[in-house]
Amino acid sequence: MLFAPATIAGVVVIDVVRREDERGFFARTVCQDEFAALNLPTLFVQSSVSFNRRRGTLRGLHYQIAPKEEGKLVRCTNGALVDVAVDLRPASPTFRAWVGVELTANNHRAVYIPPGCAHGFQTLVDNTEVLYMMTEIYAPDLARGVRWNDAAFGVTSPIAEPILSERDAGYPDFHW
Numbered sequence: 001m002l003f004a005p006a007t008i009a010g011v012v013v014i015d016v017v018r019r020e021d022e023r024g025f026f027a028r029t030v031c032q033d034e035f036a037a038l039n040l041p042t043l044f045v046q047s048s049v050s051f052n053r054r055r056g057t058l059r060g061l062h063y064q065i066a067p068k069e070e071g072k073l074v075r076c077t078n079g080a081l082v083d084v085a086v087d088l089r090p091a092s093p094t095f096r097a098w099v100g101v102e103l104t105a106n107n108h109r110a111v112y113i114p115p116g117c118a119h120g121f122q123t124l125v126d127n128t129e130v131l132y133m134m135t136e137i138y139a140p141d142l143a144r145g146v147r148w149n150d151a152a153f154g155v156t157s158p159i160a161e162p163i164l165s166e167r168d169a170g171y172p173d174f175h176w
Contacts, residue, residue, distance in 0.1 A: 010114035060120015069115035079128025
């Protein structure tokens, strides 16, 4: 695997190294030793999938507060999306900054988003599927969100007029 730090502290883009032959290819997507060497989590306690029928679907920006803050390893298994992390850690040098990473079924890329960052994505094509691996069990009472287009962050959407849930559209302005 190839690991590249993103512009937000702790966010890491992970590319696979393919071993190819006439049948196709094989590649590792998680390795305990390689993750540990970079101080990335080696234990993911929950995995979820999100299927999105329509291009432009936007989910997020979601996070979970203490004591169950969660890190996420995110990969696109079908289709294409732009995955976004927003740094909500007040002590971080990149507090309120955001980064977007294109994940597609063809590039096999993943992104790790550390605890304390909000996460969201927007689909670029119909029938996009996203696989998440989390470092904490989902705790609905600790789940929070911020508006994807809050001026405090300046996140831009690749597709105008995103398709949003009522919950995601109704998050209040960010105040810390």
